[in-house]
Amino acid sequence: MDQPTAAQMERSAHPSRTILIVDDEKEIAELLVNIVEKSGHKAISCTNGETALEIVKKGGVDLLITDLKMPGMSGIELIGQTRRINNEVEIIVITGYGTMEIFLEAIRSGVSDFILKPIDMEQFIHSINRVMEKKNLTESLIARTQQLLQAEKMATVGVLSTGIAHEINNPTTFIRTNLQLMSEYIKRMESKLDNLADPKTAESVKNILLKEFPDMIRDALKGTERIQKIVSGIKHYAHMGSDSFDEDVDIREVITQTINLVRAKLRKDIVITENYLNIKEIKGHFSKLEQVFVNLLINAADAINDKMVKLKTGGDRDYRGLIDVSATVIDGDEYEGGQSPDYLILTFFDNGGGIPDNKITKVFDPFFTTKPVGVGTGLGLYICYEIIKQHGGEITVQSDPEEGTAFIIRLPVVGAVKPGQEQPQEPRQ
Ligand SMILES: Nc1ncnc2c1ncn2[C@@H]1O[C@H](COP(=O)(O)OP(=O)(O)O)[C@@H](O)[C@H]1O
Ligand SMILES: [Mg+2]
Missing domain, CATH: 1.10.287 (Helix Hairpins)
Known part of the structure; x- marks a missing residue:
């Protein structure tokens, strides 16, 4: 079978759109449906907010065009309710009057455009096309980002x-x-x-x-x-794996398993050490944490490789690559009058070439990479940042070109049992 052309793919990625037109004057609504259909979109209409909302609830509406002043549910109310059930539908408002307050409220609800009565048909079509183009772009961008992350x-x-x-x-x-x-x-x-x-x-x-x-x-x-x-x-x-961030996670197990997976990819002369102090189980997402640790370990190994390549021409023959992973739980009782939750602090240290000051603020940005095309995607640390955020934690970095780099992760130990509050537990094997 022939490959589809880019234009065909573009078309199939954005199938024809459905536009819902709401105006209490039936003739106007029908006229607008006619015009919209001539411009190549699918259109349906109704004459009150209540019916419109039912249609939106059923799904499939890409653009809602509504009058503001209608008996029963007002346009503003319809917009608000629509937003509550669907964040993706685009909205254009048709209005014959307008106070600043109504405009502001409409803008706050994410209205894409305003059309003033009496309606200029050319302007009307132009507005629809512009809003639809914006929607196409946003959808392409989301799809592309998903592809890149995968x-x-x-x-x-x-x-x-x-x-x-x-x-x-x-x-x-x-x-x-x-x-x-x-x-x-x-x-x-x-x-x-x-x-x-x-x-x-x-x-x-x-x-x-x-x-x-x-x-x-x-x-x-x-x-x-x-x-x-x-x-x-x-x-x-x-x-x-599951999609739950609520798994009981033994961080030692995640780290050890990740190191096992990554080790064969690393140079044999890189030493990896692990240090655990006062560890508790946390609530989290095993495989996503694994993904974070894989990224950090591979970055560390890359930084060590870089330094080795530089030293080959320079000189310190005693340099040995070292990655140290340490984990410790900080007891929340000692902070903020005992109000603070317990935190797990993880540090991934490497004695590689470090990150220069002018780049350190960019490392978590999507697509920031110093690696050759085809080697780095620049998405690794961005993904780490997102995953740690999803866990309610944070990740930061400290680096010194002489010493190396440390990525520090802070994760809340959700549901941790504090001393004195222990529940009797089944003995663990
Ligand atoms: N441990 C580290 N030591 C030195 N530089 C690092 C380290 N980790 C990340 N970096 C820098 O941050 C950049 C972005 O990292 P990342 O988001 O994982 O993307 P990639 O690895 O694809 O380049 C890297 O290209 C590198 O310049
Ligand atoms: Mg990386």
Whole structure:
């Protein structure tokens, strides 16, 4: 099949629009429907606010054109109610009169344009086309942004796949080795089975069956567990996880799992250390937090790589790449007279090349990147910022070209149980 042309795609992305015209004078409403249809849009009309609202509720209206002064529900009321149920519908107001207050209220409700009575038809069509064009642009922009955000995520999935393959390969190898060993043992035991009357042979067979085999089976099961965990990590990451920010999250588990996934992509000589102090479970979104940590770790590794490339021509041969992840809970009891919630503070430090002062305020901006085209998208930190915000937290950065860079994340420990308020809990395994 032929690929659609850009123009065809553009058309299918913005199917013909439905315009609802509300005017208490039936003749005017019908006249306007006629004009709108001639200009290529679909139009419907009604003569009061109540009916209009019912139509809007059913959905499918792209543009509402309403008179202000109508018996029953006024235009302003209709606009307000419409906004409450639908934020996307565009609104144009037709009015024969207008006080400043009404204009202001209409503008506050997000009215796109005003048309004064008596209606100039040319101006009327021009206004509709302008508003629809704006709507098309906004929708394209939203769709494009979604695509780019997904692309950034898929890019990290690509980067991670090496790590994932490696992680799955290890346990698979030792499961295989154990199974091979077991089948060899079985062969060896075969010859001994006829000779079980001999106490020494019986002892050896017993040892194999009751000690060696259970050990091997236990190790192999551990391996399968490990594989299951990795696979569930990928499922999470590739967006098959839940959409809830209310999961009980053990931050150690998220960090360790992320480091496991990322490690194979990093240079072998980068040392990663983890420090945990006084950790509590938080409420959050496991896979989104994983996405944040993947971005931060890969950025850190890139910064270390950059520094290594520079030093090659410069000189400090003792430089070793280091990434340190630390997590600690700050007790809210000690702040604001005990009114403050508990916070989890996470620090991702790297001793890479740092961020120059004139760039540090831009790093969270979408599309800001210092990496070559095709390597950086500039969306990583923007996504981190958004995800942490969704958790009710914040992310900041400090950097020094000599020392390196630290990204600091503050997350509220929602629902944390404070000392003295503990509920009796089931013992954890
Ligand atoms: N740990 C870090 N050390 C030095 N610079 C960093 C670090 N993390 C991010 N940056 C800078 O911030 C920019 C934006 O990062 P990001 O939003 O993840 O996009 P990308 O990695 O695609 O460039 C990077 O290009 C880099 O210049
Ligand atoms: Mg990045």
